[in-house]
Amino acid sequence: MPSAAFTWSGVRRGFVAAGAMAANSAVYGLIFGALAAQAGFDLVAAAAMSAIVYAGGAQVASLQIWANPIPLLAVWATTFAVNARYILQSASLRPWLGGGKPLRTYASLFTLSDAGWALALKRWQTEPPDGGFLFGTGAAQYLPWVLGTVAGHIVGNRIGSPETYGLDFIFPAFFAAMAAGLWKKRSDIGPIVVGAGTALLAERWIPCAWSLVVGGLAGSLVGVFANGRKP
Amino acid sequence: MAANPEIWIAIAGMALVSYACRAGGYFAMGLVRMTPRVEGWLAAMPSALVAAILARTLASAGPVEIAGVAAAFLVARFLGGDFAGMIAGIGAVAVLRSIGA
Numbered sequence: 001m002p003s004a005a006f007t008w009s010g011v012r013r014g015f016v017a018a019g020a021m022a023a024n025s026a027v028y029g030l031i032f033g034a035l036a037a038q039a040g041f042d043l044v045a046a047a048a049m050s051a052i053v054y055a056g057g058a059q060v061a062s063l064q065i066w067a068n069p070i071p072l073l074a075v076w077a078t079t080f081a082v083n084a085r086y087i088l089q090s091a092s093l094r095p096w097l098g099g100g101k102p103l104r105t106y107a108s109l110f111t112l113s114d115a116g117w118a119l120a121l122k123r124w125q126t127e128p129p130d131g132g133f134l135f136g137t138g139a140a141q142y143l144p145w146v147l148g149t150v151a152g153h154i155v156g157n158r159i160g161s162p163e164t165y166g167l168d169f170i171f172p173a174f175f176a177a178m179a180a181g182l183w184k185k186r187s188d189i190g191p192i193v194v195g196a197g198t199a200l201l202a203e204r205w206i207p208c209a210w211s212l213v214v215g216g217l218a219g220s221l222v223g224v225f226a227n228g229r230k231p
Numbered sequence: 232m233a234a235n236p237e238i239w240i241a242i243a244g245m246a247l248v249s250y251a252c253r254a255g256g257y258f259a260m261g262l263v264r265m266t267p268r269v270e271g272w273l274a275a276m277p278s279a280l281v282a283a284i285l286a287r288t289l290a291s292a293g294p295v296e297i298a299g300v301a302a303a304f305l306v307a308r309f310l311g312g313d314f315a316g317m318i319a320g321i322g323a324v325a326v327l328r329s330i331g332a
Binding site: 020041045048049052053054055058059062068069070072075076079080083084085086087088089090091092093094095097098105106109110112114117118119121122163164165166167169170172173174175176177178179180181182183187188190191192193194195196197198199200203208211212215216217218219220221222223224225226 | 235237238239240241242243244245246248249250252253254255256257258259260261265268269270271272273274275276277278279280281282283284285286287288290292296299300301303304305306307308312313314315316317318319320321322323324325328329
């Protein structure tokens, strides 16, 4: 296992690599901010939620069930369901970051994002692992997310529809492009087919956030039987 | 609702749950011995999870979004890198929608 470095040059490269996703964070932040205003959040609460929860999907989903009094357990359970995929993502980072300083690694993991995770794992196929890169990808998306929330809360419903410019499509387009880089080996076919198939099947019976977790878990188990492969 | 302290309890709980997810998998894998099988499992995670994400996108997508995913994938694979692919996908969707496809 290589001992993980954490360099400022890595932070900078991660920041640049996730630059395009910063636009996505800003757009998504605007949407969340506007929704939060509608749900009765004051500006400070909306901004604080984005700053310390930092999980767009979970925040938007929890607004769907927000009520007075707040259904705390349901809100937390929803947050867990939408974020459970991060458990799988952070598990897959262990072989790469395991040798790093714990405090720095656990601080970096606060900024873990779907895009940063995918960018880092793809990058580390060709470069030595650098925990700074992962942190940089998170940092690039963090400020646009929080500032987007603030702007969305202030502007509210006066935002035009992002669909016109295809801005709602940033996330799918990003993952389609990542797939082109990640799916290279013949041994990837099993995890891809099982992962996609299981997610689609699972979606018929369980909420969509869970179907991702089930798909990722089932697909990755194929790798258990591909013996002797290095990550 | 703004004056309600309950909102801060809700937000704090959401923050704890989110961080527990982000750090939890990494932490748990520290308790497991890294055998070739465990490494194979973790190495297959990106392909499987990205496949699940895209499958869900495509399942609820119309022809325009399917064309956008295809454009992003093909451009990233055969022409430029991730960024070019992403722009191609977003551009394809924007153009197709503007011509009313």
